[in-house]
Amino acid sequence: MGRAIVVDDHPAFRASARRLLELSGYEVVGEAADGASGLALAREHEPELVLLDIALPDMSGFDVADELAQGPSAVVFVSSRDQEDLGRRAQRSGALGFIPKDRLSEESLLAVVESTG
């Protein structure tokens, strides 16, 4: 499937997400706990997938996605909030899609990744 990184400020979620991505066939090349580290990691590795939390301690996940929009990485947003709680910005961003964390699974991830071909 390619390389991936996880950007989320909760260590437990990062660990679970890493396992899920690996089960899905991704090579997880790095994890970051905030937006700035995530951007640095993405620029360094240029992964195929960035699993990106929206509520980060230093900046919004939307802003991180905007920065990554020009690069080769595809972004999938995750959040413990629902799509309804995020408003229109999630739709306006250049991300592949959004998955609520409680619904994150191999199937939901695959569905989002494959939805754009």
Add this chain to the structure above:
Amino acid sequence: MRTLRVALALAAIPFGVLGYHILVHDLHSSPRNAVASIVVAWTFVAAGLLAWSRRSESRVGVLMTFVGYALLERKLQYSHDSLVFTPAFAFGEVGLGAALAHAVLAYPSGRLSNRVERWFVGAAYTAAVAFPVAMLSVWDYPSSCAYDCGRPFRQHSSISVAPSQTVFHTLDNVFKIGVYGLFAVAFIALIAWRLGHATPRGRRLLAPLLLAGVVAGSRAVWGSIHEIGGASTSDSFYWWQIAGQIAIPLALLAGLLSARLARGGVADLVVELGRTPAGGVRDALARALHDPTLQVAYWLPMRQSYVDEDGRPVEVSEEGRRVMKLEDIAAIVHDPELDPDLVEAAGAAARLALHNERLQADVRAQLGKVQESRRRIVTAGDEQRRRIERDLHDGAQQRHVALALELRLAQRELGAELDPEIDRILATAVDELQVAVEELRELARGVHPAVLTEEGLAGALESLANRTPVPVEIVSAPEDRLPREIEAAAYFVACEAIANAVKHSRATGIRVIAQRRNGRFVILVEDDGIGGARENGGSGLRGLVDRVEAHGGTLHVESEPGHGTRVIGELPCAQ
């Protein structure tokens, strides 16, 4: 003092008659000119005594009386008797040469306002006495002559110690041409400076007297020019002098009359205050004192500060203004040219009304504080709600979703090895966790929706519409961000109104309009339900009324049975 004034008034009559006698018999002046000259002096005395009586705190009255007497005394210098002539000549210039300038420059307070004026007046008094005394000391009889020099009779100086016609002439010319002319020009310049630096009201007040002063000053300049040219004074010049001199006490009388009219305004004020509505005392005072710039500041002893009539804090500054304080009640800040007595009288007349107004201002100030505190409580409540939502998101929600994901991974990783019963238990646990997460999300949205914080009112209303089981049309919503408290208040109004429409009104459609109108933000929610809702019908709406009013807004409900319900909230919101 009254006796003294009466005595001075009575004494001026024989003094004037004596002056007339000397003018006609010794100076050989025409009776007409002599009468005019005495009338000028009497006018000064009369106006001065009247001013002294009405405005005892001002020295102008005393000065004017002094000028009048000095003018009467001046007539004695035309006497042929050297014992009368000598002192009269020595002090003959004090009236017109110094005291008149003193009175004009000191008008209306009676005090000279700066050092330049004090120097000028001091120098004028000195010159007005020093030169005549010096001339008397070198008086060279029979060559020296001051008046009526064509006639054979010449006056004697009783204090001539070094007679010298040359020195006498030199002193005479320097005094009448140089000193007199110089002082006249300086006097006019001082008047012009005073007019230039006066407030508009001050100019109106000073104008009549200063005009008269200028007339007198220009007369002196004209006189100096005549002396230089050696021409004798003409009849028309004499009458110009008389007119100029008489204009000064008349101008003073006009000033007095104006003060009396203003005092009449104070009497009217007492009547007007009886029917002045609350908050109108300042306007009534401004009208009575003819000072539209007048301000009233009310003293709040508990705060030890002044507030305006609406209870807002104000600074009482004396910069360019004058302040009259009514102890423990108020301060009247007014044009410095206003008569302080008059302001005090108006303040005394309005004391009770000002006291009532102060109490109202105090109540308004307290209401303002309560309103401010109410606003702070609501704002703090909103902030607390935001924090709780954030805590739910960062804490319980995160742990639940992480646990759900972990269980799902365990299911996936163990796969076929997993006991079917355990697999079922794990699946149930994941489902339960998802329900719990959903409930937590709903709770967090109710506390304070994250979309409102992140996206503002438009995004939050859209999200609310998407979650509502009845179709909701967002007709208009602001694309830009509003102040947080306005967004929160408007959102919760919409939220409660939509929830009520869904629960109670059997509505099939809801419309939301959220927009700025004339400096206010309006949130309107209307449904096509059964109507009949009441503003105080439930704690939800009551709470919303409190929330909206805390921000200085209003909320009302229109809900005729059978005609749907309209909930309209309006909040102050600058563009």
